[in-house]
Every structure is written in structure tokens, then in C-alpha cells.
Amino acid sequence: MDVKKLIKDAAKRYGMDLCGISGVDRFVESPKGQHPTELLPGCKSVIVVGRRLLDGIVQANFRCFEDGRRDLKGLWGTYGYAMLPNFELTYACYALAQYIECELGEVGMPLSTGPMTNGIQLSIRHAAVAAGLGEFSWMGLVVSPEFGARNRFGVILTTAEIEPDPMYDGPKLCNPEKCGICSKICPTGALSAYDEDKNPQTCKVGDKCYTYCNIDRNRCQLATLALNKKLGGKADYVTSENPTDEEIWNIQQIMPADQAGLQHVTSHNCGKCQSYCPIGSWNEKFKQRGLTKGAGAAMEVR
Ligand code: SF4
Ligand code: SF4
Secondary structure (H helix, E strand, O other), rough: OHHHHHHHHHHHHHHOOOOEEHHHHHHHOOOOOOOHHHHOOOOOOEEEEEEOOOHHHHHHHHHHHHHHHHHHHHHHHHHHOOHHHHHHHHHOOOOHHHHHHHHOOOOEEEEEOOOHHHOOOHHHHHEEEEEEEOOOOOOOOOOEOOOOOOOEEEEEEEEOOOOOOOOEEEOOOOOOOOOHHHHOOOOOOOEOOOOOOOEEEEEEEOEEEEOOOEHHHHHHHHOOOOOOOOOOOOOOOOOOOOOHHHHHHHHHHHHHHHHHOOOOOOOOOHHHHHHHHOOOOHHHHHHHHOOOHHHHHHHOOO
């Protein structure tokens, strides 16, 4: 019985575009409490599934940043960044865990996916890299050769011992020294610039080391939560360009519920870095099909 093929075929049936498998040995650097065997005693394999984002919805974000169509931002929230991909991943992880238990007789444990699930058991980004689906990019998201940064991932832990996939070892996908679009295009300066950052973040997955930018999460949240009118908010909830953790927390408690959708808070009001990152045949998918005027057209637009 080729367990790996069975799992990958099942992932495809459940609507997933990517599926990779890692052994637990690639998680030795996990923070305490987040190693797969601390979550599932006897865990032998970590399965990671991935769903691409729709080109048509990424282009809705382009309309926002290139044509001022902030009214389309909800599409990015519903079908792009937050809701549907996470529901799909949640259902697929659940279905795969059921398959593992019912058909293979092993234990399957699906982990939380996305912001509405209210919990992080381990770093899904690290798991995706360990499972060979891509590499860390300068902006800190995992980029795959197929879809660049425009994919989302879910994780299933299992006691089944499955032959691991090799980690991604192809041509380097992100070259921040030549590109740097994410840092330049960010409307709040949340991502440090490659040529200015003397102390970037580093991490080790398996035997590979990765470097990525320092992310000012509070500045990022100014945009993703739309905390002032300039960034698409209904009011100037926060006036500082460098908000503190406390300011961000306090404002989340009083944000009007009509802006939160199904999530506890909004998180879908930006995604500019993810949309304009050129990895994943970006030119062919978007520029050559006339779906964007290019990152330059969105540089100054919030
Ligand atoms: S926009 Fe450029 S520098 Fe930033 S992650 Fe993508 S490829 Fe790397
Ligand atoms: S989501 Fe927007 S604000 Fe956050 S890092 Fe990306 S471009 Fe910057």
C-alpha cells in the first residue's frame, strides 16, 4: 500500500492544490509545546496541504490599490485572504484526518487554520517549508514555486509513518537584494528593507537556514485592520504611525462588529505585499492578462 500516494490523492479529491509530507525530525527547532510529538504523542508525520488564491480575487485587490476601489476589499476578505481558503483548508484537514483514521487505521489530528479558528498550535509556515512546499520569503510568508505568496496552508499530524518529501531545493524563489517590492510597496513601512536591515530574522527548518525581514506587526495591523481613514477605515481609530500593542489591543475591543465579518476582528484590508510579490508566474498570470498595471502603479496608493 503506497500510503503517500493515497494521502496525496485524497488531498487532491478534497480540493487541495498542494500536499507535502515531513517527518518530525525537521521540527527540532520548534518552541516548547509546539513540537508535533507534544501535540500528538507518537506523531510520525506532518502533512501540509495548500490552497491557491484565486487570480480573479487577487486582481480585486489590484483594483483597490490601482483604481481606488476600496469597496471591493470585502472580496479579498471573503475569497482571498481570510474566509473561504481557511474554510476549505479546515474541511480538507478534517476530511484527511477522517480518512487517515477510517481507511489507514492511524491517528489523524487536524490543526487550526486561519484567523477565525482562534488558536495556533504550531507554526504553519515552518511546517509548509518542512514539507517541501516552498521557502520563506523576505516578507516572511512561505512562497511556493507554483503560486508565490498567494497560497494558504493547513496541517494534519498523524501517527502514520510516511516517507517524507524532500525540502524545496530548486532555484531561490525570493531575491530581496534584486526585488524588495514588498518592503517598498507596504503602505505603513511595516517590512524592513533588505539593504537597510542589519539584523534580519533567521530560522532553521531541517538542515536549511532562512532569513527574512523584521515585521512591525502593529504597523501592519494599521493597514490590515484599516485603523485610520487614510488606510480605508471608517474613522481615525488610531492616529499614531507607530501604535503600541496596548493601542492595537484596545481598539480591537471597540471596533464596530459590522467591520469584522465572520472573524473576531477584520484582517483583510491590505494584503498588498502578498498580491504584488512577483514569484509564481506573476507576470504571466496578471500583467500579461491585463489584470494589473504593475507594482509601480500601486506604490503610492494606500
Ligand atoms: S516581493 Fe520580492 S523581496 Fe518581497 S518576498 Fe516577494 S520576491 Fe521577495
Ligand atoms: S499586509 Fe499590508 S501593511 Fe501588512 S506588511 Fe503587507 S503590505 Fe504592509
